Amino acid sequence: QKNYLRESKPNKTKRMQWWDDATFGMFIHWGLYAVPAGEYNGKGGGAEWIMETHKIPVSEYEKFAKQFNPQKFNAREWVRIAKNAGAKYIVITSKHHDGFSIWDSKVTNYDIMDATPFKRDILKELAEASKAEGIQFGLYHSIMDWHQPDAKSKDYRHQSTEKPDFAKYREEYLKPQLAELIKKYNPSILWFDGEWIPEWTEEQGKDLYNYLRNLKPSLVINNRVGKGRGGMQGMSKYENAAGDFGTPEQEILKTTSQDYWESCMTLNKNWGFVKNDNDWKSAQVLIDNLIDVTAKGGNYLLNVGPTAEGLIPEPSVERLTEMGNWLKINKQAIYATKALANYKEGENIKFTQSKDGKLVYAIFNKSENNEIRLTSISPKAGSKIYLLGSTISLTWKKDNGATVVNLPLELPGKYAWTLKIEQ
Ligand code: H79
Numbered sequence: 001q002k003n004y005l006r007e008s009k010p011n012k013t014k015r016m017q018w019w020d021d022a023t024f025g026m027f028i029h030w031g032l033y034a035v036p037a038g039e040y041n042g043k044g045g046g047a048e049w050i051m052e053t054h055k056i057p058v059s060e061y062e063k064f065a066k067q068f069n070p071q072k073f074n075a076r077e078w079v080r081i082a083k084n085a086g087a088k089y090i091v092i093t094s095k096h097h098d099g100f101s102i103w104d105s106k107v108t109n110y111d112i113m114d115a116t117p118f119k120r121d122i123l124k125e126l127a128e129a130s131k132a133e134g135i136q137f138g139l140y141h142s143i144m145d146w147h148q149p150d151a152k153s154k155d156y157r158h159q160s161t162e163k164p165d166f167a168k169y170r171e172e173y174l175k176p177q178l179a180e181l182i183k184k185y186n187p188s189i190l191w192f193d194g195e196w197i198p199e200w201t202e203e204q205g206k207d208l209y210n211y212l213r214n215l216k217p218s219l220v221i222n223n224r225v226g227k228g229r230g231g232m233q234g235m236s237k238y239e240n241a242a243g244d245f246g247t248p249e250q251e252i253l254k255t256t257s258q259d260y261w262e263s264c265m266t267l268n269k270n271w272g273f274v275k276n277d278n279d280w281k282s283a284q285v286l287i288d289n290l291i292d293v294t295a296k297g298g299n300y301l302l303n304v305g306p307t308a309e310g311l312i313p314e315p316s317v318e319r320l321t322e323m324g325n326w327l328k329i330n331k332q333a334i335y336a337t338k339a340l341a342n343y344k345e346g347e348n349i350k351f352t353q354s355k356d357g358k359l360v361y362a363i364f365n366k367s368e369n370n371e372i373r374l375t376s377i378s379p380k381a382g383s384k385i386y387l388l389g390s391t392i393s394l395t396w397k398k399d400n401g402a403t404v405v406n407l408p409l410e411l412p413g414k415y416a417w418t419l420k421i422e423q
Contacts, residue, residue, distance in 0.1 A: 004213035005206055005242070016244060016260055019189070019220045021336040022088035022136065023294055024327075026320070027264055027303035028078070029093050029140075029271040030122075032064040032100045034308040038274030047305065048272030051098050051146055052156060058147060061098065065115035073118075073310025075125035079133045081304075081312055085320035086327035088335070089136035091191050091301060092126060094181055096140070096272075099147025103184070107177045110147055127185040136188040138220075139181055144194025148173055153197035166199040175211060182215045192224040192243075202227040205242040222247050222262070235261060245299075252289060253296050256339045262299035265289070267316050273305040280315050283322035284365075287415045290323065290334065291363050295350035297339035326415050329389040333361035333418040342376045351377065360423055361388075365416040367407055372419060374403045379421050387411070388418040 007015075033048045040046070046053030051061050082090050095101050101111035103123035113119050123139070130137040145151035149162065150169035181187060190212060195205065205226025213219055221244050223229055228241025235246035235257065245260035252263045267286070268277045281289075286302070293300040304316045327334060337352035340360070344350045348366040353359060360377055378401075379385065385394045385405055389412030396405040411417050 001210070001214055002217075004210050004217070005240070012244070015218055016220060018136065019089070019245075019299070020260065023299055023335050023337075024085075024087050024290060024323075025089040025091060025136075025138070025262075025299060025301045026082040026085065026087040027091050027140070027271075027301045029096065029273075029303060029305045031093055031096050031102060031272070032061070032068055032098060033096070033272045034070075034306065035064040035067045037308065038270065038272075038277065044276070047270035047274045047277075048093075048096050048098070050272075061147075062110070062115070065100065065110075066117065068112075068116040068308060069118045070306075070308055070310030073120070073122070073125075073306075075122075075129035076132070078126065078306070078312060079129040079135050081317055081320060083133050083135055085302075085324040086331065086334075087135070087302070087320075089138055089189065090126070090130060091138035091140050091189055092123070094123060094139040094141050095145070095177070097142045097144050097146055097194050099142075099145040099151070101177070103181070105177060105180060107173060107180060123181070123185050127187075137185065138189030138191055139185070139187045140191040140193060141178065141181070142194040143174065143192055143200055143224075144197050145169065145174075151199075153199055155197050170204065175208070178208075178212060179215060182212065182219075186216070188218070189220045189222075190225070191222045191247075195224045195227060195229070200227065202242065209242040220244050235259060248298075252292055253298060256296045256341070256343055257298070261297070262301050263289075263293050264301040264303065266303045266305075267319060271303055271305055273307050273313070278315075280319065283319050283326075284415050286319055286323055287326050288365060291350050291365075291416060294334050294337065295339060295343040295352055295363070297343075322415075326413060329413045330363070330416070330418045332359075332388060332420065333363055337361065340377075345374060345376045349374070358423060360421040362419040362421060363416055364419070367411075367417075370407045370409065372405045372407060373399075374405070375401065377403070377421070379403055379423055384422045386420045386422075388420055389413055394419070 033050050040054040104113045104121040105111040127137050150165045152164040209225050223236045223243030226242030228236035230237035232249050234248035248263045269279045270277050290300050304312045306312050340351045349364045352361045
């Protein structure tokens with residue numbers, strides 16, 4: 001057993017490079033909770049948390065498995081939706097808090113093969129489709145488990161009166177399932193959650209981290225594997241916490257960070273599918289978020305919650321398509337870039353730079369008088385400035401210390417535009 005907890009910085013940089021360069025991923029929350037779709041016994045509330053929200057007994061919740069038969073599921077189609085959005089990786093819920101396994105697990109019968117009429121290995125199909133389409137494949141896995149008797153946490157009412165043996169769950173259920181997932185589907189990322197239960201400790205997290213890296217050294221693992229996460233802003237709150245990156249949830253860091261981080265966010269209100277959740281973020285907001293996250297050096301993991309039929313909701317697809325169209329023009333400013341100390345100017349301009357620092361990208365979502373004034377960066381005389389999506393070199397001048405760039409009358413595409421500045 002090698003100790004991966006004290007990896008050298010150059011090693012980590014190398015291992016994390018593809019992930020750091022990827023910048024944009026698609027999260028997928030899919031499981032039995034897609035069946036009730038946010039409503040139980042005529043009452044709304046809860047999505048992937050519906051079991052807890054409505055205090056549904058295990059034996060009742062298990063019945064959703066019999067109804068889980070997503071005949072319209074097409075793995076290739078889902079991966080193409082991600083790819084067409086410009087996402088470079090997907091992360092799907094192998095098991096959420098409800099404890100249901102959406103792959104062919106030999107460790108339990110509470111899985112897609114034994115408990116549902118569907119009987120198709122969802123993860124196998126998605127792993128293969130991802131490989132075929134050149135998309136990195138990641139798995140979300142909940143440490144907390146409301147179904148396994150030995151996993152029952154004293155924090156949740158699903159606990160039984162018997163004494164749960166958490167160590168047994170950890171050693172004989174959680175770890176074997178994870179080993180199975182690595183062996184069968186070769187994931188690039190493991191994304192843990194549900195680590196806040198008091199039964200889980202930082203020591204167990206470090207142990208698990210090491211166990212998994214020994215099984216697959218190149219794995220990228222989030223910081224929820226241990227107890228380091230500081231609330232919903234998600235960054236590790238102490239030195240040497242287990243995990244490779246911070247996980248702000250439904251929020252974006254206020255500024256740049258020295259640590260790797262990824263902001264995960266929903267497209268509407270919920271992670272899992274909820275039939276009457278129509279509170280969709282606009283394409284403008286989503287693209288502004290992607291720019292903001294990138295300028296601050298993070299990744300953006302944007303979620304879809306497919307239906308029990310196996311479809312990614314159309315409003316999600318529409319927004320992801322808009323993002324993909326925007327990225328087709330502006331991709332150079334997003335992927336494989338790094339943050340500038342001065343990551344923004346005013347409210348409407350954000351900066352990124354190429355890895356070698358030779359190119360600066362000024363991304364703006366608003367301009368006045370067909371010009372952009374920049375005061376926080378100062379290109380050398382003779383520097384060329386281009387607009388991404390156009391080949392014409394723009395005219396510019398210095399004015400009172402500011403750099404004033406003349407924009408063409410017609411800007412390519414919608415939502416936001418990028419000046420590429422050759423320093
Ligand atoms: O899978 C999705 C949600 O179901 C799950 N995470 C995303 C990715 C999620 N679980 N819980 N929440 C979201 C909100 C829970 C917050 C709390 Fe806590 C858990 C409050 C107290 C315990 C974590 C630990 C945040 C603050 C302390």
